[in-house]
Amino acid sequence: MGLLWLGFTAWGAFDIRLGYFISVIYKKKTKCKKIAITFDDGPTEYTPEVLALLKQYNAKATFFCIGKQLEKHPVYAKQIIAQGHQLGNHSYSHTSKFGFFSAKQIEEELKKTTAIIEKISGNKNYYFRPPFGVTNPHIAQAVKKTGLKVIGWNIRSLDTVIEDETKILNRIVKKIKPGGIILLHDTSEKTVRVLEQLLPILQEQKYQLQDLDKFLADD
Ligand SMILES: [Zn+2]
Structure with missing residues (x-):
C-alpha cells in the first residue's frame, strides 16, 4: 500500500525506516533467534486462516489492526487475543488522506482505535504503525x-x-536474521499461502516468533 504514497508530494512523506520525525523501532538488536511477525490492515476474513497456521507452529504475532476493521470483525479480533497474540493500532480509517490530517485529527484516530483495542483485549495498547509506513510532523x-x-x-x-508467492517468500527468507520485524498483511489468500511456507522454514532455522512485548523485552 506504500505505493499509494509515490504520488504524494506533501512534506514529510518519508520512508518509515528513516525515522526522521519520530523514533521508530524497526528491528531489535539481539543475537537471540527471535523474530516479530506483524500483520497489517486486518482483521479480515483471512485472519482466521492466519491464526490457524500460527497455532499450528506455536508462533505468536502482532496484528496492526485498522479501527474500522476491528468494528467490522470483532469476533476475529477476539480470536487474535484468545490465541495469545497482540493487537496494535494502525489508525481508525487507514485513509489515503492520513498524511494530510492535522495533528488533532490523527490523535483522534489513534485514541479511537486504542479504545477499541483496549476494550477487546482488556490490556493497554502501546504500539502504533502508521498507515503506509509514513511519518510526518503531525503524526509525530x-x-x-x-x-x-x-x-x-x-x-x-x-x-x-x-x-x-515464491518471490514474496524468497524476499522474506533472504532477509531473516535475529531481531527482524516482518511486515505481512492478513488481507489475502496469497499471504496465507506464503505464511504456510514461511513458518516451517522459520521453525527449521530454530527461530522463535514472538509478540512485540516479548520481542522488545531484553533477552
Ligand atoms: Zn496498512
Missing part, C-alpha cells in the same frame, strides 16, 4: 500526545504488491 505530534511506540519493520514482504 499525535504519537507524542498518545504515548504510543511506533513500530516499523526491516523485512518488507511486499505481499500486497508482488503477485508471485
Whole structure:
C-alpha cells in the first residue's frame, strides 16, 4: 500500500525506516533467534486462516489492526487475543488522506482505535504503525500526545504488491536474521499461502516468533 504514497508530494512523506520525525523501532538488536511477525490492515476474513497456521507452529504475532476493521470483525479480533497474540493500532480509517490530517485529527484516530483495542483485549495498547509506513510532523505530534511506540519493520514482504508467492517468500527468507520485524498483511489468500511456507522454514532455522512485548523485552 506504500505505493499509494509515490504520488504524494506533501512534506514529510518519508520512508518509515528513516525515522526522521519520530523514533521508530524497526528491528531489535539481539543475537537471540527471535523474530516479530506483524500483520497489517486486518482483521479480515483471512485472519482466521492466519491464526490457524500460527497455532499450528506455536508462533505468536502482532496484528496492526485498522479501527474500522476491528468494528467490522470483532469476533476475529477476539480470536487474535484468545490465541495469545497482540493487537496494535494502525489508525481508525487507514485513509489515503492520513498524511494530510492535522495533528488533532490523527490523535483522534489513534485514541479511537486504542479504545477499541483496549476494550477487546482488556490490556493497554502501546504500539502504533502508521498507515503506509509514513511519518510526518503531525503524526509525530499525535504519537507524542498518545504515548504510543511506533513500530516499523526491516523485512518488507511486499505481499500486497508482488503477485508471485515464491518471490514474496524468497524476499522474506533472504532477509531473516535475529531481531527482524516482518511486515505481512492478513488481507489475502496469497499471504496465507506464503505464511504456510514461511513458518516451517522459520521453525527449521530454530527461530522463535514472538509478540512485540516479548520481542522488545531484553533477552
Ligand atoms: Zn496498512
